[in-house]
Amino acid sequence: xxxxxxxxxxxxxxxxxxxGIKEKKGMLIGVLHKAQEIFGYLxxxxxxxxxxxxxxxxxxxxxxxxxxxxxxxxxxxxYPIKLCMGTACYVKGGSKLLETLREELEVKGDxxxxxxxxxxxxxxxxxxxxxAPVVLVGDNxxxxxxxxxxxxxxxxxxxxxxxxxxxxxxx
Amino acid sequence: MTVENTIxxxxxxxxxxxxxxSVKSTLEEEIKKHGLDSVVKIVETGCMGSCNLGPLMVIYxxxxxxxxxxxxxxxxxxxxxxxxxxxxxxxxxxxxxxEIKPRMKEELPxxxxxxxxxxxxxxxxxxxxxxxxxxxxxxxxxxxILEWSPERLIEEIKKSGLRGRGGAGFPTGLKWEFTRxxxxxxxxxxxxxxxxxxxxxxxxxxxEGDPHSVLEGMMIAGYAIGAQYGYIxxxxxxxxxxxxxxxxxxxxxxxxxxxxxxFNTNFSFDVELRIGAGAFVCGEETALxxxxxxxxxxxVQKPPYPAQKGVWDKPTVINNVETLANLPVIINKGADWFSxxxxxxxxxxxxxxxSGKINNAGLIEVPMGTTLREIIFDIGGGIPNGKKFKAVxxxxxxxxxxxxxxxxxxxxxxxxxxxxTIMGSGGMVVMDEDTCMVDVARYFLEFSAExxxxxxxxxxxxxxxxxxxxxxIVDGEGKLEDIDSLEELAISIKDTALxxxxxxxxxxxxxxxxxxxxxxxxxxxxxxxxxxSCKAMIAYTIDSExxxxxxxxxxxxGVNAVIGKIKEVHKINQEACIKCGSCYVACxxxxxxxxxxxxxxxx
Numbered sequence: 001x002x003x004x005x006x007x008x009x010x011x012x013x014x015x016x017x018x019x020g021i022k023e024k025k026g027m028l029i030g031v032l033h034k035a036q037e038i039f040g041y042l043x044x045x046x047x048x049x050x051x052x053x054x055x056x057x058x059x060x061x062x063x064x065x066x067x068x069x070x071x072x073x074x075x076x077x078x079y080p081i082k083l084c085m086g087t088a089c090y091v092k093g094g095s096k097l098l099e100t101l102r103e104e105l106e107v108k109g110d111x112x113x114x115x116x117x118x119x120x121x122x123x124x125x126x127x128x129x130x131x132a133p134v135v136l137v138g139d140n141x142x143x144x145x146x147x148x149x150x151x152x153x154x155x156x157x158x159x160x161x162x163x164x165x166x167x168x169x170x171x
Numbered sequence: 172m173t174v175e176n177t178i179x180x181x182x183x184x185x186x187x188x189x190x191x192x193s194v195k196s197t198l199e200e201e202i203k204k205h206g207l208d209s210v211v212k213i214v215e216t217g218c219m220g221s222c223n224l225g226p227l228m229v230i231y232x233x234x235x236x237x238x239x240x241x242x243x244x245x246x247x248x249x250x251x252x253x254x255x256x257x258x259x260x261x262x263x264x265x266x267x268x269x270e271i272k273p274r275m276k277e278e279l280p281x282x283x284x285x286x287x288x289x290x291x292x293x294x295x296x297x298x299x300x301x302x303x304x305x306x307x308x309x310x311x312x313x314x315x316i317l318e319w320s321p322e323r324l325i326e327e328i329k330k331s332g333l334r335g336r337g338g339a340g341f342p343t344g345l346k347w348e349f350t351r352x353x354x355x356x357x358x359x360x361x362x363x364x365x366x367x368x369x370x371x372x373x374x375x376x377x378x379e380g381d382p383h384s385v386l387e388g389m390m391i392a393g394y395a396i397g398a399q400y401g402y403i404x405x406x407x408x409x410x411x412x413x414x415x416x417x418x419x420x421x422x423x424x425x426x427x428x429x430x431x432x433x434f435n436t437n438f439s440f441d442v443e444l445r446i447g448a449g450a451f452v453c454g455e456e457t458a459l460x461x462x463x464x465x466x467x468x469x470x471v472q473k474p475p476y477p478a479q480k481g482v483w484d485k486p487t488v489i490n491n492v493e494t495l496a497n498l499p500v501i502i503n504k505g506a507d508w509f510s511x512x513x514x515x516x517x518x519x520x521x522x523x524x525x526s527g528k529i530n531n532a533g534l535i536e537v538p539m540g541t542t543l544r545e546i547i548f549d550i551g552g553g554i555p556n557g558k559k560f561k562a563v564x565x566x567x568x569x570x571x572x573x574x575x576x577x578x579x580x581x582x583x584x585x586x587x588x589x590x591x592t593i594m595g596s597g598g599m600v601v602m603d604e605d606t607c608m609v610d611v612a613r614y615f616l617e618f619s620a621e622x623x624x625x626x627x628x629x630x631x632x633x634x635x636x637x638x639x640x641x642x643x644i645v646d647g648e649g650k651l652e653d654i655d656s657l658e659e660l661a662i663s664i665k666d667t668a669l670x671x672x673x674x675x676x677x678x679x680x681x682x683x684x685x686x687x688x689x690x691x692x693x694x695x696x697x698x699x700x701x702x703x704s705c706k707a708m709i710a711y712t713i714d715s716e717x718x719x720x721x722x723x724x725x726x727x728x729g730v731n732a733v734i735g736k737i738k739e740v741h742k743i744n745q746e747a748c749i750k751c752g753s754c755y756v757a758c759x760x761x762x763x764x765x766x767x768x769x770x771x772x773x774x
Contacts, residue, residue, distance in 0.1 A: 033448065127408065129524060129527075
């Protein structure tokens with residue numbers, strides 16, 4: 001895997017985005033969103049780059065990155081699993097799902113699993129309380145009324161998908 | 172050819188996540204296959220409200236309501252309903268009583284007890300089509316007020332009695348008047364769509380289901396205060412709302428309803444989206460302003476109020492999504508009409524998000540002054556699985572819990588405040604007998620402690636200390652003086668914290684102490700959790716008379732704590748048991764019992 005500095009195409013894409021903004025006043029958060037979308041996370045190198053492009057102190061960028069929970073300075077798993085910790089999900093057993101997941105994946109906090117496939121993220125209310133408890137894998141794969149059993153099935157489906165992809169690569 | 176059937180499919184957040192897309196694509200395929208595409212129109216609408224029944228659709232002109240759909244059901248609907256004119260009974264809603272109601276929207280209390288003002292277009296129009304919004308009186312109000320003076324507009328809103336729907340309930344007209352009077356050539360309107368309370372999805376549903384009503388509301392507010400520019404600050408957690416807003420904005424620009432010289436008047440207005448980045452405190456207005464400016468969202472001292480010094484230090488009005496969506500209707504139907512709904516001090520309606528232990532979880536809108544009992548039992552359909560109602564939580568981390576003796580309280584700003592909670596943005600999480608109120612208080616405190624921005628000491632340190640005490644109580648290590656310490660801390664945080672987050676953070680603790688003090692006491696004195704929810708105080712045992720020795724519990728146990736041979740009575744090794752409850756769920760003979768751990772020792 002190339003290091004972040006070698007992944008030049010990402011920086012080019014980010015520069016293009018920044019140059020395309022007409023009014024740069026107050027756009028720091030928007031730019032960081034874009035940067036995280038491109039790189040997956042916001043390491044110091046990326047932050048310095050953003051600071052330079054937007055003519056703001058690096059400390060300001062760092063301050064914003066560390067203030068908002070959406071921004072991360074650590075890489076995530078390929079499939080970040082977002083567990084909703086909203087009230088409705090909590091009342092309907094969200095913490096049990098978290099326990100199941102931690103046990104199954106053997107990870108602490110939001111670090112990725114050894115194979116880099118998954119990472120666990122406790123997130124704020126996803127606004128789908130009527131389907132509680134809810135789990136979101138990646139950005140779009142949404143699951144409602146999740147039980148520990150169902151959660152393990154979801155993990156398996158991703159593992160199978162990965163397994164198949166690797167097989168295809170071999171052949 | 173004329174359209175014979177219109178099919179409305181709910182494309183609200185809950186329905187999409189339960190498979191609306193695959194139902195819709197099968198439906199389209201089948202309709203095409205049978206050559207019906209010229210006579211059947213499919214419309215994806217915003218949230219219809221009955222989120223627990225999704226995916227769902229209504230077929231007009233009959234108004235037949237189909238629910239809980241799978242993609243294969245779409246085929247049957249096309250073949251039976253559309254082709255042969257025979258309704259598919261199997262897909263009707265069968266309520267708790269088993270009674271079949273084919274025309275739900277006209278028959279079920281869930282729908283008939285509601286009064287839809289803010290959610291008028293939800294479930295009726297296609298949110299991604301501006302023409303449908305216009306056809307339902309959209310942008311008429313804007314056209315109308317541009318002929319008025321801003322002062323007359325402010326008077327009309329003051330007369331309507333509209334109060335801010337974001338939580339605090341400040342009169343909207345008054346807020347506008349202050350900002351109007353601030354002298355500046357540059358002013359701003361901010362739409363606060365940072366709906367962060369856990370258990371609240373009203374704003375999300377309105378943004379996704381009727382984005383134009385929010386845009387129109389912003390322009391009306393802009394005209395009133397003399398602003399030319401608006402920001403919509405929306406949570407990053409709501410990607411669909413962002414997508415629909417972007418689409419609505421580009422359509423409005425295309426139609427000349429946003430931009431320069433709107434309706435050929437001197438009024439110009441531009442709107443920009445600002446996406447949040449996951450910080451609850453940004454719902455607080457001064458923090459929100461900092462975040463719109465791209466900075467850390469930390470609150471600042473008031474005054475100066477945003478009406479004098481807001482975004483970029485210019486006068487700014489911040490209105491919540493629901494407040495803004497009310498405006499076009501108030502203008503179209505008049506302040507008198509609006510103020511005829513609701514109670515004397517709380518006019519109009521309130522959109523509520525029902526969730527938790529309730530049968531009809533979903534989105535509803537009721538007149539202010541509706542009782543909690545009507546909301547939870549008539550509209551919400553009561554508590555599932557024959558359990559007993561214990562409390563309803565309103566106002567999220569800033570609110571409190573209301574016990575059953577106050578179920579006849581009306582929902583309006585003042586009565587809820589009297590009970591020690593707040594209306595908040597409108598999330599209602601229902602709790603049953605299995606919910607431990609100390610644990611609920613701990614949950615909310617944990618939320619507030621984590622979301623505290625750290626700027627002021629009472630909130631940063633105080634919430635942490637309270638949380639430590641609550642953890643102790645829940646873990647069975649509480650001391651008698653803990654209750655007093657909690658109260659003392661709560662009151663001093665309320666009095667001294669800088670912003671609304673800190674000042675209201677102790678509310679969940681204070682309100683549970685007020686109504687459920689016995690639960691705190693039994694945790695501390697007897698080491699019993701009445702709801703049998705706190706792990707430290709429960710144990711699982713097997714009833715030797717009921718156990719048939721099937722072994723289901725032993726297989727379910729992840730730590731081999733269940734001992735016993737097949738066809739013999741099983742036992743739980745308490746030392747190995749981690750109290751996960753798997754055996755309790757697995758047993759089909761009701762033999763696994765949840766008991767208070769203290770009783771076990773005595774045995």
